[in-house]
Amino acid sequence: MKKRALISVSDKTGIVEFAKKLEGKGYEILSTGGTIRLLKDSGVQAIPVEETTNFPEILDGRVKTLHPKIHGGLLGKRSNENHRAQMEEHQIAPIDLVAVNLYPFKETVQKPDVTQDEVIENIDIGGPSMLRSAAKNFVDVLVVADPMDYEAVLEAIENKADSYAFRQQLAAKVFRHTAHYDAMIASYFQTQTKEEFPEIYTVTYEKVQDLRYGENPHQQAAFYKTSIQSSATLATANQLHGKGLSYNNIQDANAALEILREYKEPAAVAVKHMNPCGIGIGETLAKAFKRTYEADPVSIFGGIVACNRPVDLQTAEQLRSIFLEIVVAPSFDKDAFDLLTEKKNIRLLELDVSNQQEQQERLTMVDGGVLIQDVDRKEVQADELEVVTDKKPTEAEIADLLFAWKAVKHVKSNAIVLAKDTQTIGVGAGQMNRIGAAEIAIKQAAEKAKGAVLASDAFFPMPDTVEAAAKAGITAIIQPGGSKRDQDSIDVCNKYGVAMVYTSVRHFKH
CATH class of the missing domain: 3.40.140.20 (AICAR transformylase, duplication domain)
Incomplete structure (x- = not known):
């Protein structure tokens, strides 16, 4: 019996040459839709799938390969006597090779002004089903989802090197391919339904x-x-x-x-x-x-x-x-x-x-799992600042305070940033206590600290950081506020004539 290959591809790169070479090696080619038209126009003697199934393509092409004579030919185990008997009884011929790639879902979603109807019609059903059936039965069926693998498959057939390991490798690639495809579709619908943290989170x-x-x-x-x-x-x-x-x-x-x-x-x-x-x-x-x-x-x-x-x-x-x-x-x-x-x-x-558009979630791997959180996109405007000291910041200080606040958001906690004239002059990052971060930033700034502003990514648990800042010549401070000892820090600011504003927003970055 002639070996049979089923070819149905969206990406037609290299498919004509692949089909011709398979035909030259004695394969009978089955195909569908646009693929069969291309193959026939190129001289390949391809057979329409409906001649095998005795059932036409229906529902605008939504159903064409979802049929027992296709999936039976893919899933039937050649070494299983019962499978062989059932295939013979129902006149199901084996399919020995499948070359399928899927509707361009990703490309469709990325089109400007794409409609949901267009997106849905580019969700492939028959393609993944054939790939998964063939990959499940990889011992008997060579399955190819990537045009880059055509040459390797042809060489393996030619040299009788289509070993168990080679076939299993192709099958593994198929399951990655279909999982990737399904994950993109899941992500699209998650975006449409606005489910922020669904019961299953799929990424690809x-x-x-x-x-x-x-x-x-x-x-x-x-x-x-x-x-x-x-x-x-x-x-x-x-x-x-x-x-x-x-x-x-x-x-x-x-x-x-x-x-x-x-x-x-x-x-x-x-x-x-x-x-x-x-x-x-x-x-x-x-x-x-x-x-x-x-x-x-x-x-x-x-x-x-x-x-x-x-x-x-x-x-x-x-x-x-x-x-x-x-x-x-x-x-x-x-x-x-x-x-x-x-x-x-x-x-x-x-x-x-x-x-640039900030991603919506941030994933952090931990042993045995992953943490997911919203990206920190919170901004603070000048009119949202709460002045808590006797001294109010000047317009120039407010500009520098907001500049420093944007910067400290991106410094590892505990974080302190000193700034002057829209320039960072001292950065204290990733310290185990806030005064330690402040001392690093102040030492780095040196004499530039005089007349500068300070941003802290979280509140001051004690007034020691404010004291150090005031003694270094800092004139204004921006911080979230919210400590039980906030008043101690306010008192130190008032003592030294330093302005301080609250944002009511924390920016820890671990």
């Missing part, structure tokens, strides 16, 4: 690339992206220059982009170990970066810089003067690009940061 990612290494050179790592990209992310960035990215590079670059999102003015952000070591805004990108660099000219060495304006020559000259791992920007002027690419190891990433 597509591989972007293998990374040079993980957090350390002895750890392997890879970069995956969310399947449906609706905005500019690192997964969609265009790397213009430099060696491949590492795990830490991507973590730091992502942290820089998250901070950059806070500022509409020309801004530059420098990040080390996922904490900002410098943030500056200015009338031009060159002025903004100058403030970023001067915020901490030591820590920026080997850091990542993200900019929200095209990099011009004036900015590039500053960037080139120091060692940086990565520069991310919407674009690079030609003369700026030529200058920066003289340094072979710097990575230049082009990314339209104006199209």
Whole structure:
């Protein structure tokens, strides 16, 4: 009996050549819809599925392969005498190979102004069913969901190398493929129904690339992206220059982009170990970066810089003067690009940061599970600040307080940020107590602390941080408030003539 292959594909890349080669190896080809038209037009003697099922395609093509003569041919175990007898009784011929890929659900969802009817009609039913049936019976059926595997399958058939392990590998790929497809559909409907934390949370990612290494050179790592990209992310960035990215590079670059999102003015952000070591805004990108660099000219060495304006020559000259791992920007002027690419190891990433949209949830892996929370998108406006001290902040101080508040949100807790003239001048990150973070930030700022403002990501449990700030010359403080000992901190501020405002919002970042 001739072997039979069932071919029904949405992505028709390479399918004609694949079918012709199968035909040349003695396979009888079954097919459906647009695929059979293409194959016949290309000279392949394909047989319509309805000639096997004796049942036409119905319901606008919604039903064509959902039939016992198809799924019996896929699921029947050749080594099982009872299966063989039933297949013979019901005139079900075995199907030995399935090449199927699915309706373009992802591409449909991403179309602008797509309707729900269009989305629903691009949910494939017959395709996943055939793939899953074939994959379940992989011992007897070769199953191909990826056009990239056509050549390997043909070689395996030619060399009789379609071993158990090879077939099982193809089956595993199919189940990943169908799980990925179903997860995208589940995600779409979850968005439509606005269920924030459903009883089952399904996520799926597509591989972007293998990374040079993980957090350390002895750890392997890879970069995956969310399947449906609706905005500019690192997964969609265009790397213009430099060696491949590492795990830490991507973590730091992502942290820089998250901070950059806070500022509409020309801004530059420098990040080390996922904490900002410098943030500056200015009338031009060159002025903004100058403030970023001067915020901490030591820590920026080997850091990542993200900019929200095209990099011009004036900015590039500053960037080139120091060692940086990565520069991310919407674009690079030609003369700026030529200058920066003289340094072979710097990575230049082009990314339209104006199209960034914060993801809705953040996932954190823990042993045996995952934590999911809303992303911290809370903003505070000037008119929402509560002045709690005798002294009120000036307009200039309010501008710096809000600038620092946006920055401290992205610093690991316990977090303190000092700022002056829209420039960070001291950052205390990730300390076990708040006074420790403040002492680091104040020491870094040194004389610049005089006349600066301080932002704290959470309330002051004791007035020691306020005391240290006042003695360093800080003139205004922004913090959430809410401590049982708030009045102690207010009293210290009043003693030294420091203005303090409450936000009633905490920004812990673990």
